Amino acid sequence: MTTTPRPNDPNAPIENFSQCHVGIVANLNALGGLPALLAPATQAHRLASDALGFFSAAVIEHHREEAQELFPAVLASAVRGEGRDRLAPQRCSSFQAS
Numbered sequence: 001m002t003t004t005p006r007p008n009d010p011n012a013p014i015e016n017f018s019q020c021h022v023g024i025v026a027n028l029n030a031l032g033g034l035p036a037l038l039a040p041a042t043q044a045h046r047l048a049s050d051a052l053g054f055f056s057a058a059v060i061e062h063h064r065e066e067a068q069e070l071f072p073a074v075l076a077s078a079v080r081g082e083g084r085d086r087l088a089p090q091r092c093s094s095f096q097a098s
Helices: 012-019 022-030 034-076 083-090
Strands: none
Touching: none
């Protein structure tokens, strides 16, 4: 920080020097707020991880069970006709048991 020194003021250099640190101190004080953000960030990470785990396991397994058990039962009980015949080939074949 450059300011014009005041002539005959013995405190001028000290005042100028101390003002140079205002931005440093303000930013250090702002860092004090980081611990309060840690718990919400940890909770957000845990929630996202749990949701991904759920969709990766439970939902895919549920879809597989529908394809293997529910859809064949629905098709078997459906009345023969255009609607049933049109759906039969589209039955989630990617999830059928081998």
